[in-house]
Amino acid sequence: MSLDTCDNLVISCIDFRIQDLVHSWLHRKFPHEMYDYVAVAGSVKKLLAVEKQLEISERLHQVKHVILIEHEDCGAYETEEDIKTKQIQDLYKAKKEILRLFPALIIHLYYLHISGVFEEIQ
Numbered sequence: 001m002s003l004d005t006c007d008n009l010v011i012s013c014i015d016f017r018i019q020d021l022v023h024s025w026l027h028r029k030f031p032h033e034m035y036d037y038v039a040v041a042g043s044v045k046k047l048l049a050v051e052k053q054l055e056i057s058e059r060l061h062q063v064k065h066v067i068l069i070e071h072e073d074c075g076a077y078e079t080e081e082d083i084k085t086k087q088i089q090d091l092y093k094a095k096k097e098i099l100r101l102f103p104a105l106i107i108h109l110y111y112l113h114i115s116g117v118f119e120e121i122q
Helices: 016-029 045-060 084-100
Strands: 008-012 035-039 065-069 106-112 117-119
Touching: 008 016, 008 045, 016 035, 016 065, 016 106, 035 045, 045 065, 045 084, 065 084, 084 106, 084 117
Parallel strands: 008 035, 008 065, 065 106
Antiparallel strands: 106 117
16 A cells, blocks of 8 residues: 555544444454544534545545444434434435445445444445
């Protein structure tokens, strides 16, 4: 891998409560890999902001994998009745849209529980 590229782009929420969990998990999951990291309030709920960052990361760093993370008890979803269901719907929607724009990318979806458990969404 060149110093100008990285394989992964990680997108999560800005919530301070999850930052240590996300970074620890990333260091375990990708111990020898570089990744771009983007934090946006609500994560993929803000799909246009995510798409712009993805376009930059793909163009400048040639990322191959996109890791999308939503998390339990997200304040950006506070008006939703069933927050987890809406977040998972948004993860699927983001995956579909990203693949429409960047069909060669591999998209990974995760739901992070505040306990620190990362649930992979298939």
